[in-house]
Amino acid sequence: MKLSTKGRYGVRAMFDLALHEGDGPIPLRSIAERQNISEHYLEQLISTLRNEGFVESVRGAHGGYMLAKNPEEITIGHIIRALEGPISLADCVAGEESNCDRSSNCVVELVWNQVKEGIDEVLDSITLEDIRQEAINAKQEGEQHGYMYHI
Incomplete structure (x- = not known):
């Protein structure tokens, strides 16, 4: 499984909004510049996230x-699923119709299901607040040690 740019850029954009929470509305251009994302592409991602109730304009x-x-109410899993759809390694564990003729007695499906559950558990355990705090702590450490930390 590999995330597309939708999921990766969407997480970066949401992280940026969390990092600047309390600064008022953030222009799309500012997010795009800081995160090095095409403004046009970011517009599409933000539109989806707005429709899902994670962002307001x-x-x-x-x-x-x-x-x-x-930020503590929004998990990375929420963002990824909003932009990418269900997370899975195989159609048989994504809740989709499977063309597999072994789906009724497939032992390997148990493996794919456990992997899916593990991925879901990790992504749903990390909130925007968690990564916002990590970035703040890393920046403070960098300042103490005399090096620059980039977000």
């Missing part, structure tokens, strides 16, 4: 985007 001269929920 503010119109006007000082408009932009903000998290619709607290």
